[in-house]
Amino acid sequence: MQDEEYMQQLSLGIDSAFDILVFRYHKPLFGYVYRLLNDEKLTEDIVQETFLKIYQQGQKGVVPDQFKPWMYKIATNTCKDYWRKPTSRLEYVTDKNIEGTGQVHPIIDHQLERQWMVESLNQLSIDYRTVLFLRFYQDLKYSEIALALDISINTVKTRIARGLKLLENILITDERKGAEGNG
Template identity: 75%
Template sequence: MQDEDYMRRLSVGNDSALDTLVFRYHKPLYGYVYRLLLDEKLAEDIVQETFIKIYRQGKRGHIPDQFKPWIYKIATNLCKDHWKKASTRQEQFTDLNLETKGQIHHIIDRQLERQWMVDSLNQLSIEYRTVLYLRFYQDLQYAEIALTLDISINTVKTRIARGLKHLEKILKEDDRKGVGVNG
């Protein structure tokens, strides 16, 4: 069954339909929100609030045309609401520990490379970071990203292109400074 079918079931009183949607989307949605907020507890709260909103909308009979972009839109808007709060406006910096030892050297290298990429992405503006996370970590298509963020497909394409260009500069600068994985 399609996600929209589960929303239809929810709208006619089948509360267990939400279970399937939670099963399908909790992990990828949590990963997306965590990458945006860099806070495990807050990410979990946002994901839970997202599913509560979905449940309430379903009970009201709302069935989105495309569920996947809709759920990411809800989560993205909740993240935006969080950022708007004055109490949450603080810069977050993470330190990389690039030391590798022992027989698990290659595993640590891969993890560090991934962390370096995430840290580099987090240096981008939220507009670029959001489209890149949705495209490359959540595997949404351009049209789905456009629906999620209420922007045109051309804006999505532009933000992805510019975001990748900025990311490339950050990675090259880090590499030049010796901050990267091999530094």
């Protein structure tokens, strides 16, 4: 069955349909929100709140035309609500140290590279960061991103192009800083 059909069942009071949606989308939604927030506990809270909103909408009879972009829109807006809170930036401090042994050296190298990329992405504004995460980490199409963020497809294309250019500049700057520090 399609996701929209499960939402239709939920609107008819069949709660087991919601369980299937949670099972299907918990992991990808968690990954998306975690990349935006970089905080595991906060991510879990946001994901739960997103699913709660989906459940409540289903109980009200809301059945989106396309479930996946609608779900990401709810998650993105829930993150934006968090960022609007005055204390949220102060609470946004996390421990990013990675420790390991010689046995897992290649894994740590990969994790450090990935961490470097995520940290670089996090330097972008939320508008650029969100479209890049949805496109490259969640593999959404431009039309799905447009629906999820309530913007035009041209805006999606522009933000992706500009975001990639800004990211490239950040990565080049970071690489130069690293070379100067080692040289």
